[in-house]
Amino acid sequence: MVENRKQRLSRLLNKVKVEQQVSIEELSDYFGVSTATIRRDIKELEKQQVVVQTVGGGVIYQMELTGAVGPHSAGQAIAEKIRIAEYCTELVRDHDDVLIGPGTTTFLAGKIMSGITDRQFRIITNSLELAVETSVAENIRTVILGGEVWHKHSVGPEAGYEYFRHCHHQHTLVLSADGVDRDQGITVFESQVVPTIQQMIEVSNRIILAVDARKFGRARFNRISEIDAVSVVVTDDSAPQDYVDFIRNHGIQVVLV
């Protein structure tokens, strides 16, 4: 019996979840249908925002939604992420304008910053959840970057167009990434966050890169910037020594927590 589309979609999703990354051709072989059919199925699953089709024809199961902490991302290196985020709060100076980039570690950094009581500063974010947290603190002014709400918890790709058009260029940016590579520089998985991050970089004169050690030597699809753009790297103490040396040789401070 030929299985109906609904059944195939469900099995297909399962297959992608198990494999994490798989090609259209492999899926076509596995399910005994044409690659065109698989492509249509993937498009359908993409509409439900559960898989991501990548440039080379590979399909990846989407585990992390950028912006807030999901059940999956929360479990990965969470102790390290919290340590890194905690250190970032020490870098906030009185009267800083702090931009919080997308990602789990930056979200945590922003959240922990909402507990700073001895300094006055601004937090500028596209995360709705974070803005609610920081807005309760009287010493912190919260700016939420405007635009359309995306994935229920943050403002989407066009976030803060108005803000960036008029703001000064002396922000402190807390930036996260999915990959930090010698040759490829700083990269992220989701293409949709690229415009926002690049805007943030453009208006910042101090960039704090908050990444756990797993990110070193990895390159994802979208390049954000060269490592040179960064002022400080905050990572955990299991960061590979050759990367620590490489970054320090670029005159960038590296903090191991």
Next chain:
Amino acid sequence: MADKKRILVACGTAIATSTVVARKIEEELGKRNIPVETTQCKAAEVPSKVAGHDLVVTTTFVSGTGDVPVIHSVSFLTGVGIEKDIEKIVEYLSQ
């Protein structure tokens, strides 16, 4: 509930984390009409500050808490699993 329960909230290096966690605990327990008083400290200060508390809630590893029960929780930071941790806290406090 009779008297106010006292919770010691401990975090890693910066005091900001325990401020956030303490705020969340007070907020959540407040919703349940359970009055609590929180004190914040760094993990290393726990042994010297734990006396007189009913519970320790920490985001990191702590030692030297004596007879005072300890709950390790990151949910107040990540936002994932807060309900469960609050239930645990309520359970300990009602003992």
